[in-house]
Amino acid sequence: MSAASELKAPALEVRRLTASYSSRPALWDVDAEFPESSLAAIVGPNGAGKSTLLKAIVGLQPVDAGHVLIDGKPASENLDRVAYVPQRDAVDWDFPITVKEVVEMGRYREAGWISRLGQRDHELVDQAIERVGMGPFARRQIGELSGGQRQRVFIARALAQEAPLMLLDEPFAGVDARTESALLDLLLSIRDGGRTVVVVHHDIGTVRSRFDWALLLNVRTVACGPVAESLSPDSLRRAYGGSAGGSDVELGEWTG
Amino acid sequence: MDWLINLLPFSYTDSVVFIGAVILGVAAGVLGAFAVLRQRSLVGDALSHATLPGVCVAFIATGAKDASTLAVGAAVAGFIGAAMILAIERTGRIRPDAAIGVVLTSFFSLGIVLLTFLANFNNANQAGLDRYLFGQAAGLLESDLVAMGSLCAVSLLLVALAFRPLKTALFDMSFAGSVGLPVRLIELAMTAMLVIAIVIGVRTVGAILMVAMLVVPTVTARQLTSRLSLLLVIAGIVGAMVGSTGALISASATLPTGPTIVIVGFCVALMAILLAPRRGVLWRSGKLLRDRRRALNEGVLIDLETALHAGAPPTTEELATLSGRPASQVKKGLRDLDRAGALRTEQGRIHLTESGAGMVHALLHQRSLWSAWLEYGWTLDIPDAREPDPRDLKSSLGDDLTNTLLQRAREGGWTAS
Numbered sequence: 001m002s003a004a005s006e007l008k009a010p011a012l013e014v015r016r017l018t019a020s021y022s023s024r025p026a027l028w029d030v031d032a033e034f035p036e037s038s039l040a041a042i043v044g045p046n047g048a049g050k051s052t053l054l055k056a057i058v059g060l061q062p063v064d065a066g067h068v069l070i071d072g073k074p075a076s077e078n079l080d081r082v083a084y085v086p087q088r089d090a091v092d093w094d095f096p097i098t099v100k101e102v103v104e105m106g107r108y109r110e111a112g113w114i115s116r117l118g119q120r121d122h123e124l125v126d127q128a129i130e131r132v133g134m135g136p137f138a139r140r141q142i143g144e145l146s147g148g149q150r151q152r153v154f155i156a157r158a159l160a161q162e163a164p165l166m167l168l169d170e171p172f173a174g175v176d177a178r179t180e181s182a183l184l185d186l187l188l189s190i191r192d193g194g195r196t197v198v199v200v201h202h203d204i205g206t207v208r209s210r211f212d213w214a215l216l217l218n219v220r221t222v223a224c225g226p227v228a229e230s231l232s233p234d235s236l237r238r239a240y241g242g243s244a245g246g247s248d249v250e251l252g253e254w255t256g
Numbered sequence: 257m258d259w260l261i262n263l264l265p266f267s268y269t270d271s272v273v274f275i276g277a278v279i280l281g282v283a284a285g286v287l288g289a290f291a292v293l294r295q296r297s298l299v300g301d302a303l304s305h306a307t308l309p310g311v312c313v314a315f316i317a318t319g320a321k322d323a324s325t326l327a328v329g330a331a332v333a334g335f336i337g338a339a340m341i342l343a344i345e346r347t348g349r350i351r352p353d354a355a356i357g358v359v360l361t362s363f364f365s366l367g368i369v370l371l372t373f374l375a376n377f378n379n380a381n382q383a384g385l386d387r388y389l390f391g392q393a394a395g396l397l398e399s400d401l402v403a404m405g406s407l408c409a410v411s412l413l414l415v416a417l418a419f420r421p422l423k424t425a426l427f428d429m430s431f432a433g434s435v436g437l438p439v440r441l442i443e444l445a446m447t448a449m450l451v452i453a454i455v456i457g458v459r460t461v462g463a464i465l466m467v468a469m470l471v472v473p474t475v476t477a478r479q480l481t482s483r484l485s486l487l488l489v490i491a492g493i494v495g496a497m498v499g500s501t502g503a504l505i506s507a508s509a510t511l512p513t514g515p516t517i518v519i520v521g522f523c524v525a526l527m528a529i530l531l532a533p534r535r536g537v538l539w540r541s542g543k544l545l546r547d548r549r550r551a552l553n554e555g556v557l558i559d560l561e562t563a564l565h566a567g568a569p570p571t572t573e574e575l576a577t578l579s580g581r582p583a584s585q586v587k588k589g590l591r592d593l594d595r596a597g598a599l600r601t602e603q604g605r606i607h608l609t610e611s612g613a614g615m616v617h618a619l620l621h622q623r624s625l626w627s628a629w630l631e632y633g634w635t636l637d638i639p640d641a642r643e644p645d646p647r648d649l650k651s652s653l654g655d656d657l658t659n660t661l662l663q664r665a666r667e668g669g670w671t672a673s
Binding site for chain 1: 293295349417418420421423424426427428429430431433434435436437478481482483484487633634638639640641642643
């Protein structure tokens with residue numbers, strides 16, 4: 001995987017990015033690149049700036065210095081090529097809205113914020129819902145869904161955006177092992193369809209076994225590359241400090 | 257406006273009151289929904305209170321007492337209040353509830369001080385301003401209605417036009433930002449909508465109680481629908497009904513307008529909270545009781561089956577001892593089972609009828625399916641987002657998956673009962 005992916009142009013590049021919350025840097029001089037058609041993870045301890053990095057990429061977090069390139073162009077010009085999936089608990093799940101309406105939001109930018117959704121938009125919405133296995137639930141109110149199903153709805157909304165780059169913030173938080181595995185299969189199939197999928201994730205074991213690429217972050221870039229290289233015991237120790245030192249088995253089970 | 261006033265079956269004064277209350281109800285209902293759904297209801301309360309000093313200052317500055325001039329002052333003060341809440345939250349890293357508390361009380365105090373000052377200073381002219389405290393429906397002019405109505409119509413039109421951006425931002429602000437919506441502008445627009453609703457209603461309902469008209473319609477509508485578009489329509493209708501009913505009652509019985517409207521609103525919201533299908537308290541507690549009853553009956557049935565399996569048919573007391581349940585619970589369960597035709601009693605000893613045996617069989621099958629799921633479920637490939645329901649695994653997973661599950665379980669040497 002690594003040899004092939006290095007040949008492709010990076011789908012996403014972050015160059016010397018610094019961003020701060022009330023004068024304390026959350027990201028400091030971060031460099032990273034993510035190859036096209038890869039399933040990549042952003043890992044690091046709590047407070048490492050993982051979510052902040054995603055927000056900075058899509059322009060939700062003001063940036064002090066540095067820049068982001070999407071397909072070689074400044075991110076602000078290429079934002080329609082990114083689909084962002086926020087953390088699940090960022091929204092009120094009792095909000096009066098159905099699964100289908102949430103997924104339709106993925107089409108609003110393309111279709112226009114006022115005009116009706118066209119036939120193609122509706123097809124894309126239905127396809128996205130089917131793709132994530134939510135077909136039988138399309139008309140459900142979102143409050144009736146389980147955590148895993150809610151995550152699927154968010155992924156469907158991102159699919160409906162038809163963007164080649166998908167950024168997901170902690171999609172596996174609070175779901176059981178079976179659901180995590182099912183969601184991961186889904187993300188892998190999305191990657192196989194040619195998209196680049198970047199996921200903020202905690203579980204280094206899963207990243208090692210199923211992801212192609214990883215950015216190890218702790219305010220600064222600790223390592224970035226194919227998982228075998230970027231998640232070496234040595235770089236993990238540098239990111240997590242002494243607590244993660246020790247055998248590979250321990251590291252594999254480490255969840256930050 | 258004349259034709260409308262003539263159309264209504266009320267006196268001229270009552271017609272004006274009625275129309276004014278309908279306009280305020282629709283505006284507060286629809287526009288208030290955006291605050292309630294963002295969990296910012298109390299911002300509405302703070303801004304309502306904040307309008308009071310604005311009204312006083314507008315009066316001092318212009319000497320005018322007509323609703324429209326004073327409304328401008330109210331709006332300006334409302335915006336200043338909103339800006340201050342934001343500023344306190346942002347700069348001081350203070351939680352929203354504290355910021356709301358600070359702004360609400362300080363603006364309201366300023367308003368009261370100004371009202372008292374005006375009362376001492378110029379008794380005659382002050383008369384009328386204190387209606388902004390508790391509200392008064394009487395004294396609205398036809399020209400005020402036109403101004404209120406136009407403001408309301410324009411904001412509703414904007415809500416309709418910007419429905420998708422509003423819905424998207426309301427549900428998921430960070431997603432909205434990521435697809436290029438101007439979220440700051442939308443937040444500002446939502447605050448403006450709130451101020452407009454307050455300004456339209458504050459003279460009739462009063463600064464202290466205005467928040468009720470912003471919240472009650474949405475609370476009621478949310479009980480009745482799970483679609484935002486429909487919720488806005490219902491909230492508008494509920495607002496209009498509550499406002500006009502309350503205003504007419506207060507006018508005919510010479511009661512204070514604001515409190516009367518709010519009491520009517522409270523009754524409506526209470527009914528919706530209690531009686532609404534699916535979300536209502538009554539419906540949900542009924543369901544809870546039914547579920548508990550079902551769990552009890554199933555438990556007693558299984559206990560009876562176990563007892564029959566172990567020896568002679570038990571008496572009620574023996575069954576209670578065997579099952580370890582309180583005798584009263586066992587009796588209750590047996591009564592239900594008897595009514596369902598599952599039992600046959602001979603000389604105080606309980607037997608299962610044929611249909612009772614069938615029920616036991618179905619129940620045991622369901623339980624064994626769930627155990628099979630717990631043990632072998634992980635081997636199944638579920639093709640979509642289906643999730644198993646322990647009470648009815650077969651219909652929640654589907655027949656195919658259930659059969660595969662049982663097959664896996666048998667292969668694993670597992671025996672279903």
